[in-house]
Amino acid sequence: MDRMFRFRTLLLREWMQHRTGWLVLMALPTLLVLGLGLFDGQGIQVGSADAGDLSALPLVLQALFWTLATVAVALVLVSLTVLAQLPGLARRDQQDRSIEFWRSLPVSHAQGVGATLLMHLLLLPAAALAAGLVGSQLVVLVSVVLHHGPLVWLQLPWGQLLPSLGLGALRLMLGLLLAVLWLSPLLLLTMAASAWLKRWAVPVVSAVSLVGVYWLDARLPMPLVGPAFSRLGTEALYALVAPDLFDGPRRVVQSELGAAVADLPMALLQDAGRVLASAASPAFLLAVVVGALGFWLLVLRRQRAD
Amino acid sequence: MQALIEAQGLNLHYGRKQALDDLSFAVQPGRVVGLLGHNGAGKTTLMKALVGLHAAQGRLSVLGRDPFHDRVALLEDLAYIPDVAILPRWATVSQLITLMSGLHPKFSADRARALIRRTSVGLGDPVKNLSKGMVVQVHLALVAAIDARLMVLDEPTLGLDVLSRKAFYEMLIDEWCDGQRSVLISTHQVEEIETLLSDVLMLNEGRLVLSLSLEDIDRRFVALGHDPAAADAMAAAHPLLRYRVQGGSAALFDGAPPPEVAALGQRLRPSLVDLFVALTRRPEINRTQEG
Amino acid sequence: MQPWHQQLPIYQQLADQLAARLLDGELTEGEPMPSVRNLASRYLLNPLTVSRALQALDEDGLLEHRRGLGLYVRPGARDRLRQAARQRFLADEWPALRARLQRLGISEHDLDWTL
Numbered sequence: 001m002d003r004m005f006r007f008r009t010l011l012l013r014e015w016m017q018h019r020t021g022w023l024v025l026m027a028l029p030t031l032l033v034l035g036l037g038l039f040d041g042q043g044i045q046v047g048s049a050d051a052g053d054l055s056a057l058p059l060v061l062q063a064l065f066w067t068l069a070t071v072a073v074a075l076v077l078v079s080l081t082v083l084a085q086l087p088g089l090a091r092r093d094q095q096d097r098s099i100e101f102w103r104s105l106p107v108s109h110a111q112g113v114g115a116t117l118l119m120h121l122l123l124l125p126a127a128a129l130a131a132g133l134v135g136s137q138l139v140v141l142v143s144v145v146l147h148h149g150p151l152v153w154l155q156l157p158w159g160q161l162l163p164s165l166g167l168g169a170l171r172l173m174l175g176l177l178l179a180v181l182w183l184s185p186l187l188l189l190t191m192a193a194s195a196w197l198k199r200w201a202v203p204v205v206s207a208v209s210l211v212g213v214y215w216l217d218a219r220l221p222m223p224l225v226g227p228a229f230s231r232l233g234t235e236a237l238y239a240l241v242a243p244d245l246f247d248g249p250r251r252v253v254q255s256e257l258g259a260a261v262a263d264l265p266m267a268l269l270q271d272a273g274r275v276l277a278s279a280a281s282p283a284f285l286l287a288v289v290v291g292a293l294g295f296w297l298l299v300l301r302r303q304r305a306d
Numbered sequence: 307m308q309a310l311i312e313a314q315g316l317n318l319h320y321g322r323k324q325a326l327d328d329l330s331f332a333v334q335p336g337r338v339v340g341l342l343g344h345n346g347a348g349k350t351t352l353m354k355a356l357v358g359l360h361a362a363q364g365r366l367s368v369l370g371r372d373p374f375h376d377r378v379a380l381l382e383d384l385a386y387i388p389d390v391a392i393l394p395r396w397a398t399v400s401q402l403i404t405l406m407s408g409l410h411p412k413f414s415a416d417r418a419r420a421l422i423r424r425t426s427v428g429l430g431d432p433v434k435n436l437s438k439g440m441v442v443q444v445h446l447a448l449v450a451a452i453d454a455r456l457m458v459l460d461e462p463t464l465g466l467d468v469l470s471r472k473a474f475y476e477m478l479i480d481e482w483c484d485g486q487r488s489v490l491i492s493t494h495q496v497e498e499i500e501t502l503l504s505d506v507l508m509l510n511e512g513r514l515v516l517s518l519s520l521e522d523i524d525r526r527f528v529a530l531g532h533d534p535a536a537a538d539a540m541a542a543a544h545p546l547l548r549y550r551v552q553g554g555s556a557a558l559f560d561g562a563p564p565p566e567v568a569a570l571g572q573r574l575r576p577s578l579v580d581l582f583v584a585l586t587r588r589p590e591i592n593r594t595q596e597g
Numbered sequence: 598m599q600p601w602h603q604q605l606p607i608y609q610q611l612a613d614q615l616a617a618r619l620l621d622g623e624l625t626e627g628e629p630m631p632s633v634r635n636l637a638s639r640y641l642l643n644p645l646t647v648s649r650a651l652q653a654l655d656e657d658g659l660l661e662h663r664r665g666l667g668l669y670v671r672p673g674a675r676d677r678l679r680q681a682a683r684q685r686f687l688a689d690e691w692p693a694l695r696a697r698l699q700r701l702g703i704s705e706h707d708l709d710w711t712l
Contacts, residue, residue: 009408016405017396098394103359105409106381338643472641479638501607504643520643524606531603551603574603 006107010115011123018124025081025128029074030135033066034142059144060261063156066143067136067165071172074132075240078125086187087201089120090194090298099305109302113295121180121187129172133165160261167268171242174272178239178279182232185287188294195301231283239275309334310456310488311356314365318351325351326362327512335455336485337519338502341492342582343509349492352509353460356490357386369455382411385454387462390442395434399427399444406448418451421481425473439470446474450481457482459491463498475502500578510586520578527581528559530571543567547584558584608649611640615654619670620678630660630668657681 015022057065093099102112144153180187194201212225237243278284311333318326325348333339343349355362358377366373371380393402399422407415422429425443433441442462449457463471479502482489493499506523508516518526531551532540540548543564545557551574558580562568601607615636618624624631630651637644651668654660659674698704 006409009405012408013405016401017394093394096395097389097392100388100392101394104357104381104386104388105406106378106411107409108378336645475641476638479641479644480634483634483637483644485644501601501640501642501646504645529603572604575606577603 003108003111007111007115010107010111011119014116014119014124018120021081022124022128025077026131027135029070029077029132030138032073033070033136033139059148059152060157060161062143063140063161064164064261066139067133067168070136070139071129071132071168074129074135078128078132079240082121082125085120086191087194089116090191090201091198092116094195094305099302103302103305109299113298113302117188117295117298122177126173126176129176130169133169133172137165157261160264164261164264164268167265171268171272175239175242175275178275179236181279181291182236182239182284182287184291185294186229186232188291188298190294192294192297192301195298232287235278235284238278242271242275308370310369311490312365312367316352316355316362316364316366318355318360318362320351324512326355329364329514331507331514331517333456333488333490333505335488336483337488337504338483339488339490339505339507340496340499340503340578341490341507341509342494342496342578342586343492344494344586346511347509347586348512349509350460351512353386353388353458353490353492357381357384357388357458383454383456385449385452385457387445387449387457387459389460390445390462390464390466391438393433393441393445396432398430398432400429402433402444402448403429406451410452412453413448414451414453418448421447421450421477424477439466439473442466442470443473443477446477450477455487457487457489459489461493462491463493463495471498475499478502496579496582497577503578506578508582508585515585516581523576523578523581526561527576528562528568529556529574529576529580530559530563530568531556531574532571536570539567539570547580549580549583556580607642608646608653611636611642611647611650612653612657615650616657616659616678619659619674620682622675624670626670626672626674628670629666630670632667 093102103109141153144156190201190205193205197204209225209229213229217223217226309332311331313332314330316326316329317324329352341349341352351360354360355366356368356373358373358375358380361374368380369383373380397405403415403418406413406418419429422444425440425447427436427440427444433444436444446462463474466474478489491499491502503520505519506516507514516523527546530540531554533554537548537555540555540557543557543559545559545563547558549556549558556574557563557571558576601610605613615624631639633644633647633651636642636647636650640647651660655662655668658677659671660668661671663669
């Protein structure tokens, strides 16, 4: 039995243990937007004041709006969940001592830690975002059908929307991967702190960060800590949220609608290129290296668990 | 046949404490070896060293491998229960079987299911709903379904009631002892396990005070049951331990006592409990008794 | 769990118990002996101890090996056992009992002889 198979089983374990929560997280954005937005949403304002009411916009844009809204909600919920879970995840099996059970099986410590991280930082969030994207189409369907009937929904310019949705999905996944990698030093070092320091992790990490930004930076020839945090955060945000794409609403008002929607796939690709280019930088490499240090500390903790 | 475990001059420091002190022993195939010692004597530390969770100095070979550096490969051939009540509480028995099938190359899901069907546990039961005794039985069933050459059990019956312990030992004998595989089982409940053992390793404060088969113990140690009248004569011969038995007193000697003393008593089987007490008494107790 | 006393090695005590079961007819002549594993599991003993006990019974001529099939209770084993038990009683137990009767001053008239 090869190690890949065992690694996949470790991933399966994560799913078995956490599937209920993640299934909820997959459905929640869609349900929230359906519940709060749609049935309440006549008065939604979009863009600048002169854009007017949502329902006054062309249907394509409404469809895009609902798609974005659902995905945005998914992004927020997923990010919050991942961040909230991190400290607990680092110590998950130690409290009920089941770590001893896992360590009695022929699985390397690195595989054990790696499977947990891969699942909770990438695969499960990706699944939730994908579910959000799919769910967004349900929202679009309901919205259009409710106000205009099923035929109109079928008559949406799918020839243009589908490529955008497809590329949007890919852009989202790429963004997730890069965001996690950019933030890996912060995420993994916090997890390592939680694994080693338990309840003291969050206070210590907060204290160290504050000391770094406010005390250390003032004494260095060039501030390091503050700009580092800032850079990591900005890059991650750009990767995930693609703000450059959202020059969109202004262009729309200029009623070059057809071109705007048709341009979307290209815009997505270009944005992906931009984000990848940012990653081809020393800062990214450094971030990943520090993240690897955090990973190594987690593996060490698992090895030494007594 | 090659020994399953070979240790030479094994040492392990734990902080400032010498947890294992110059241990040398071997475990042959087809044996049930009891690792006996008080709490803190080093039993768990030794077992962790044997399964590669602690690095130790000295020579140590388990199933032909260096445990610490070959941990994953070793665990493919070895079944280990580090503690009772460590099965993940969120899982059902059936999920654990699925996971172990995917993680342990020598695990047989069919065998595990067959073993569990013989207990009162249902395959769909979540671990958190099971009593402690049932959890241990499930854990043992899972581990017994591994086609390993060596089973290492660290105090597997701790906190279990009599019936559960009995069921545990039955399953151990029935499912595991085939003459080729060995079990290393640590416990401080010596009386109970005595009859299951074929060999004994006795640890006291990190040192190995005894490493013998039960047969050799019967040959080497002499227990003499005697009347109160012979008490002084017995004491004068410096036994390891003097203790009470049903119907009188007894003295335990390491090696044959002088013939005149032997004649005063009736030869008894030296019980492992008494031997354990004799060899692992704390130094302070030793001093007061000799005073 | 089975209480094993300290007067004799455990394998000997097991052999005696098995012999008693033989005498009582629980183990039938010409039938296979329970397997080592079976006995080990039932009495919660190490299989090596059980093997030693069976070996002792074998040495007393109570068992026979059947090629490929294992250990069987030898026909005539019950009689052998009964003979041996009779011998022991007449040679050891009866003299001791008679001495006790004398000490207590019990004569044959005080005893109930129905057998």
